[in-house]
Amino acid sequence: MNEKTIKKLQSIVGKSSLLTEKEELHPYSTDETPDVFFMPEAVVKPENRFQIIDILKLANAYKFPVTARGGGTGLTGGSLPVSGGVVISFEKMDSIIDIDNKNRMAVVEPGCKNSTLQESLKKEGLFYPVNPASMDSCTLGGNVAEASGGANTVKYGTTRNYISGISAVSGNAELWKAGGKIVKNATDQILMQLMCGSEGTLSVFTDITFRAIKKPAESIWIIAPFKDIFKIPLAARKIMKISDPTMVELMDKNTMRYCEKYLDTKIQFSDFHQLLVRFDSDSKNLIEEYAVKAGDICLEFGSQDVLSADSAYQQKKIWKIRRSIHDAIAHLAGPVFEEDVVVPQSEVSELIKKAYRISDKYNMPVTLFGHLGDGNIHVNFSKSKNQKSFEKNPVIKEQLFDKVKEIGGKVSGEHGIGITKKTFFAKTIDPGYLKLLKKVKKDFDPNNILNPGKLAF
């Protein structure tokens, strides 16, 4: 990008919304994915859709890449500018435009943080159930781009179940809109749904409408420590058969130990693998009944004990542990690669077995946690002392992904493809799907301006 282009960018967003100095650009060169680093040539902070259109017009004229960036919490490098160019940061488009309690709808700018929306809705007695662990930092635009999930998806589904309207600018700088404050739509929803999981490769979002729901009045959590990790998926499946849990989470004993150390707090049964289940409802009786039944099932499958938490204080403590996992592992497990494969629920044990076999064979500790109820397990191999970094061991990834494919799973349940899974995406995806996907990309972004180097593009 030459000086002329930079000048033109400046004339669009203004001097104070353009970064070009190396040290200013640095924070935009990484996200939370270990070992990946790509410097943008400039960062712009647009304030409205018109500026975004102008940025994309310029990009098409001068053929530079544009990568939209939310909170930078991605775990597959999805928002990193692998070919340089401009990063659009939504720091100045982070507002809630409208909370419409009558229609239980919220209209937001893409840079609005997930937790900001959650808090605002709470004041209105409403609830936005999609709560990624990174909810304090991740943005709602990023959530749409990644079709984000989180721990509540077992009951409530992911971002795609809540998006109701969108305005966006395609790669060739054309504005388009779909949906609105309507909960059902057989008119113009299909391209809106196409955005959920498109990883910033098809359009840049300018505002998004989400549906909210009534917040359940009561909740209860149970935690059951197991010596035998393979009993946990069995207990979980049986619990899901007799109840309607909001969350069904696995935290293996490595996870527990890292959290204990990272939070510097004693965690009960931290040398056990743990099953964490949450129920919510307007009926306290119902969730207590569920919790008792679930507890009995855990004991039947050999859990050491069953702890339950129904006070806000206790629940906050548990949620703090659950949410600290990513950071705890990142800080204490050494360089790791966090995979988030998803498999049919009945195959979770097979997946765990394979992860252990790989761990043994390559002498790389493995930490397992995640959304067991969705079959979506985060598998983290740590670099061991005498080992090259995981990145240099695609053979290990390949072994994991081959197994996942064999048992009917996919390489990503919620973190997306980004950079880190690109090779395996291309390898494991159906060739017919890939061919169509490449065509659709061209419709939205004929010059491959948007986030090049991601997914299959």
Place this chain on the structure above:
Amino acid sequence: MNEKTIKKLQSIVGKSSLLTEKEELHPYSTDETPDVFFMPEAVVKPENRFQIIDILKLANAYKFPVTARGGGTGLTGGSLPVSGGVVISFEKMDSIIDIDNKNRMAVVEPGCKNSTLQESLKKEGLFYPVNPASMDSCTLGGNVAEASGGANTVKYGTTRNYISGISAVSGNAELWKAGGKIVKNATDQILMQLMCGSEGTLSVFTDITFRAIKKPAESIWIIAPFKDIFKIPLAARKIMKISDPTMVELMDKNTMRYCEKYLDTKIQFSDFHQLLVRFDSDSKNLIEEYAVKAGDICLEFGSQDVLSADSAYQQKKIWKIRRSIHDAIAHLAGPVFEEDVVVPQSEVSELIKKAYRISDKYNMPVTLFGHLGDGNIHVNFSKSKNQKSFEKNPVIKEQLFDKVKEIGGKVSGEHGIGITKKTFFAKTIDPGYLKLLKKVKKDFDPNNILNPGKLAF
């Protein structure tokens, strides 16, 4: 289509799976949309995906249209062959391939009826919540093509929330696949979601995987008759604020009268507008509590009485009424056009007012019913004796749709665009959206073989 083409079709599907005689073709020339009729030149009944691929190869070579048809229950003419050609009927691809209780997944052929799946899942203690009123006749392939909803969507969402995997053949005869027996997927879901509501214009489905859920143990219905229809949306909104209903349905007094006559049974308060609310849960106490609160709210807004039904017998009776509405209106209201506009919930009264104004102005009786909880109201104008058929009165449709657009709604909430809303779709849709949609169509179906004359194609 000449004899040679017919011969070739016969060599693909066999003689007994090819219809070419006028009287055999006749049943495939209509669906449940009044006043639309288009004859196919041939009907084929493939038995597997390979035959579908071959049919589409032939269609591309000889340039004839191919229209996939499910149960023929569509209300916008979506499955009618407006340009002739071949109709693919899924009568021989109507099986459940696999009910996988461990993973709570069902794999079906596209011609499998919605109720067949429902019944099979019930035996396994599972539940597929998407229940269009036509569930005994409509097919699951059709449900995907139309992103079908039904009365349970308030709580459970539409088909798009349950599709987990698909195999399909694009318009240019290429097989593609996505998803599987996984409940969460950030790998290859976006094109699968693109199918939900694509109305047979992008691909022909060959098998589909749906997620099922645990069936709630208890349910209760309340029915409240109102003199003033405008109080019903207010009561409904307040009920949804304090509870978690499965269904929130409106049936106006014309609807009630038609049902009474059609079913030849006395319905209580049939000269009132009725609000029908259903709750389900594993907790009987909870839904009884909801029902009591909801009943109080109805009385507060002036309902004449509140009836409740918690026995299977009573509930069946109510559901029978609800499901008979379409047929009752079709038989008794004379030629009608059933619109299924969707508006923000707060605007339902505005919509009803407009429908009444149009009814008065043009002396055409209007019957209103539908999914109030979704803002999705079926507006049925009947032809009055001295009136041209509704089809010849696009000005009336236009007035309704203009209002819908003005208040932030869309022309279709669940029936799709098909033939009957095509003009208004093109007029009311965002131009940027339309442009992209046309490009996407070309990716999947470059020769416009699949269901030409629908949506924007």
